[in-house]
Amino acid sequence: MTSHAANPVDPDPKGVPDAGLPIAEVAQRTGLSKDTLRYYEKAGLIEAVDRSSAGQRRYATTDLDWLAFLMRLRATGMSIADMQRFAELRRKGSSSVADRLELLTGHRDAVQRHIADLQGDLQVLVTKITHYQGLLDEQTGTDQP
């Protein structure tokens, strides 16, 4: 019995090299819930994860890398459906590199537009704040500057 992360307090990050990480550990490291991890796998976003002899998931470090990238895609607003497309292309291997590149550049452009929009919105927000600041100064009796 190699001690594995079933131990509630196992802060040692080196982990267990031969078995892979159990789902709770991955949940903690990624910040995704265990349910979400299983959901992602069922949805085909993650290729079937290795299993222990008891049928429990054991995540490899490559799975963690891929999860980290998926989380970047989500954080930038990519839909699950598009992530499924990307994951499917990835599964096809090197023949799909051009398609993956296209999907990614399209998404990059969308993110850049989104950032630009947000910056415009932020300007309006800041202007409004300045306006309120002025009102407040008036109210709170800057009688005497």
Next chain:
Amino acid sequence: MTSHAANPVDPDPKGVPDAGLPIAEVAQRTGLSKDTLRYYEKAGLIEAVDRSSAGQRRYATTDLDWLAFLMRLRATGMSIADMQRFAELRRKGSSSVADRLELLTGHRDAVQRHIADLQGDLQVLVTKITHYQGLLDEQTGTDQP
């Protein structure tokens, strides 16, 4: 947009109470659907809009300004619930200026953090794209043109 009787600039000589834009016009101008406009009003985001003699909505230009601002809040990720809080404060008048200011500065900070996060994500995305570009060049560029 055929000529319809409730033309926004229809000078009815006898009465003046029927002024303002009908909902379809506002929908077109804002890009919000008529359903969404009614939903926002029901939710209390918009103060009760004026009505024509037939009970139909007639939006004032101040309503349009407010809608535009609401749309900025939405675009920057503010929830309907928070927009309701803001709208309620606004209804209270000048006594709520400080609270509105606080709400807005908090939101501004959140938006700034969000933009910063997106920029980090974008960097990762760009790196990945570069990587794929390299793979693709390897694949297709074994013979140089």
Next chain:
DNA sequence: GCTTGACTTGGAGCGCGCTCCAACTCCTAC
């Protein structure tokens, strides 16, 4: 053996932000 606890599954449920529907009223055009 029994208990505990982390895991497994399929599927139901939820919160958000709309979106759609049915049934109705009102006004204008013909």
Next chain:
DNA sequence: GTAGGAGTTGGAGCGCGCTCCAAGTCAAGC
């Protein structure tokens, strides 16, 4: 008067991205 079209209402329904649940399996500790 009749048709059509825009508007009204309350409430149901929907797509997304999870989130939760029930019932079961497995391994370890007592």
